[in-house]
Amino acid sequence: MKTRTLLDGFNIEQFQLDLIGWFEKEQRDLPWRKDNDPYKVWVSEVMLQQTKVDTVIPYFHKFIEQFPTLEALAEADEEEVLKAWEGLGYYSRVRNLHAAVKEVKEQYGGKIPDNPEQFSKLKGVGPYTTGAVLSIAYGIPEPAVDGNVMRVLSRIFLVWEDIAKTGTRKLFEAIIRQIISRENPSYFNQALMELGALICTPRNPACLLCPVQAHCRALQEGVQTELPVKTKKTSVKQVAIAAAVLKDEHGKVLIHKRDSDGLLANLWEFPNCEVAHSRENPERQLEKFLKEEYGAIVQLEKPFAVLEHVFSHLVWNITVYDGKLVNGFTETEQLKLVDEREISLYAFPASHQRIWREYKEKETGG
Ligand code: SF4
Known part of the structure; x- marks a missing residue:
């Protein structure tokens, strides 16, 4: 025109x-x-x-x-x-x-x-x-x-x-x-x-x-x-994720820094992985992931929250577990054990801020 x-x-x-x-x-x-x-x-x-x-x-x-x-x-x-x-x-x-x-x-x-x-x-x-x-x-x-x-x-x-x-x-x-x-x-x-x-x-x-x-x-x-005429976006992708709030024997919490490129780059998060629907249960998949990726042996408890986080192009369905780190653990630039009070010093995306809020509510029985 x-x-x-x-x-x-x-x-x-x-x-x-x-x-x-x-x-x-x-x-x-x-x-x-x-x-x-x-x-x-x-x-x-x-x-x-x-x-x-x-x-x-x-x-x-x-x-x-x-x-x-x-x-x-x-x-x-x-x-x-x-x-x-x-x-x-x-x-x-x-x-x-x-x-x-x-x-x-x-x-x-x-x-x-x-x-x-x-x-x-x-x-x-x-x-x-x-x-x-x-x-x-x-x-x-x-x-x-x-x-x-x-x-x-x-x-x-x-x-x-x-x-x-x-x-x-x-x-x-x-x-x-x-x-x-x-x-x-x-x-x-x-x-x-x-x-x-x-x-x-x-x-x-x-x-x-x-x-x-x-x-x-x-x-x-x-x-x-x-008006206006606008074609619909292609459907959003649903992704199932298992995440965990993991503490060591001193009560320190394990957090992970995301990669420097891609979605939510360089933000901190609770350890998590994408889980497949068909094979083992999500809990087992997360334990395996933590062992293979971080060398962390963990003991997970029942999930305490299921959250949905919507991005423009995908939806995360996050199941969140409580858990303990049972082996000694070496910190790196991207993996840290932090005191609960220090959590607020790190930048987390909205979905992981929610995980932390839910966790604190559960702890205080709220
Ligand atoms: S510009 Fe928008 S609000 Fe104004 S008359 Fe046209 S359609 Fe109505």
Whole structure:
């Protein structure tokens, strides 16, 4: 579909006035909107990917308090950074951010580049983050197309293409390049996102309250709830996992650091393995795994929790056992025996934080 055809008869100037005028009055008071410090805008944009605003706010405050400047973050240990992110999920976001700020410090003297080409080459920075950070922090008219914006634009311009396809995102970027306000690209982009979050919501868009209803073709045709078109994701994979909270004779707990790449890289966890449905029971499979992989002889008791943890592409069904380490054990960089009080110093993914909570509840009879 050609952008020019889509823009035929579209009143760009009036659209900008209606959209930005609404945002000036109605925008939510969010902590990262207090100033346009590029570093803070960047942190907030990374946190907001795949995470809701209400969840992000306390994390944002804590993170900025701990790492108030780009230099502070660049100089921090990865362990500390992961700990500050603990519970937010999608940890590759923060690992990439950490690597990228180091690069900014080394290559650009600590100043976040305002050039889209340079900025978009940094680790983990895609077209959306480039557009969001550069428009909000530097007033550069770059498109920032996320799911919210695609929904709003597919309704306004009556776009029936599948938004799961890369080509459709490019189409929206091309539209925005034509209609973005040159005077205030920051408010333009933020207003589109805010409209998607507050008014033009997925199921029941509040068209009667919409500041751009006069421009909306889906509303004119009464098809707003049929848009956007999005193909379903392929089904998520179910993975059965057996995990154990294992203590030695001094009451120390065994924890394991995940590999430095792949899912939840470098986070700590309780020892666990994937179990197959068919063969021995999960308990036996876990005992065997611990012996073969870690040289640990263990005695497992009955499971005390069964947890489900949902990722975007897979589901972990975790059965958690209580157990004792019965042989002497040599610690390594990736396997540690820690005092219970030290557990909170290590960054665990949400699923393993839950394991620990369940374990403590069981211990205290809660
Ligand atoms: S009129 Fe309705 S469908 Fe159109 S942009 Fe506004 S809220 Fe969305």
